[in-house]
Amino acid sequence: xxxxxxxxxxxxxxxxxxxxxxxxxxxxxxxxxxxxxxxxxxxxxxxxxxxxxxxxxxxxxxxxxxxxxxxxxxxxxxxxxxxxxxxxxxxxxxxxxxxxxxxxxxxxxxxxxxxxxxxxxxxxxxxxxxxxxxxxxxxxxxxxxxxxxxxxxxxxxxxxxxxxxxxxxxxxxxxxxxxxxxxxxxxx
Amino acid sequence: xxxxxxxxxxxxxxxxxxxxxxxxxxxxxxxxxxxxxxxxxxxxxxxxxxxxxxxxxxxxxxxxxxxxxxxxxxxxxxxxxxxxxxxxxxxxxxxxxxxxxxxxxxxxxxxxxxxxxxxxxxxxxxxxxxxxxxxxxxx
Numbered sequence: 001x002x003x004x005x006x007x008x009x010x011x012x013x014x015x016x017x018x019x020x021x022x023x024x025x026x027x028x029x030x031x032x033x034x035x036x037x038x039x040x041x042x043x044x045x046x047x048x049x050x051x052x053x054x055x056x057x058x059x060x061x062x063x064x065x066x067x068x069x070x071x072x073x074x075x076x077x078x079x080x081x082x083x084x085x086x087x088x089x090x091x092x093x094x095x096x097x098x099x100x101x102x103x104x105x106x107x108x109x110x111x112x113x114x115x116x117x118x119x120x121x122x123x124x125x126x127x128x129x130x131x132x133x134x135x136x137x138x139x140x141x142x143x144x145x146x147x148x149x150x151x152x153x154x155x156x157x158x159x160x161x162x163x164x165x166x167x168x169x170x171x172x173x174x175x176x177x178x179x180x181x182x183x184x185x186x187x188x
Numbered sequence: 189x190x191x192x193x194x195x196x197x198x199x200x201x202x203x204x205x206x207x208x209x210x211x212x213x214x215x216x217x218x219x220x221x222x223x224x225x226x227x228x229x230x231x232x233x234x235x236x237x238x239x240x241x242x243x244x245x246x247x248x249x250x251x252x253x254x255x256x257x258x259x260x261x262x263x264x265x266x267x268x269x270x271x272x273x274x275x276x277x278x279x280x281x282x283x284x285x286x287x288x289x290x291x292x293x294x295x296x297x298x299x300x301x302x303x304x305x306x307x308x309x310x311x312x313x314x315x316x317x318x319x320x321x322x323x324x325x326x327x
Contacts, residue, residue, distance in 0.1 A: 030297035123255035
């Protein structure tokens, strides 16, 4: 085998390698556990849910919409009869650490597209709380919110798609909700 | 050498055929409607549409989905899961006879329809627990 044909084999081999990688990325199938509740599902449910007493489901949804508006969310969808509110907001995703890294890399002539914008999506779902015998408790609701975000960089490429699981975020929401419920019940 | 090139060319072609965006995919379905329904739908012994949909929503939340849309009259719920990857699901519930609800789910992972029965089985197993009812296979 001559040197040039060896080189060509190398290129051919690499081409197959990259093609195989591209095929995997393009046609990969759903992860095995995507629709299986994980061991931390229960913990997550507790983090994202609260029982709220002394308020009707409709009033609770109204109070919740108020909190979402306080936080700058826009309501995208709602279906009161199923206790569902869907909201989102678009915000800047600039963060100091990434910009510092990008500047440092730029000094060495490398380009690193930092994150530019993010969309935060929330679904807020209420349901009547049940008593031990399975009947609804009067004026008692369970509310659960789930939050996720999508982040785009300067090149408009999607760099992150994930669920928000920081306890502090949910705690803050429920603190604000208690205040909003108070205002709602006082009809202020 | 030539064989390597042929393999590379074949892989490229397979990729294009398998994943290329084209208007043909609009009416595309890799399996027959009967096959799809055999694993995408189950019957539950309840006539309560609202409760069925509420259980569907709560199951989706347990699985880290964020709801996109919900419509009681039409009996549909759509939701998205983002976890480094994206899964979108639409679940419908409609009456079957006088005392059953027929629940149908379809999912897409990234830009592909999910046509593996296993994830649907997982979903219905989770839904059964949330509904306290058994999911019946429908013929």
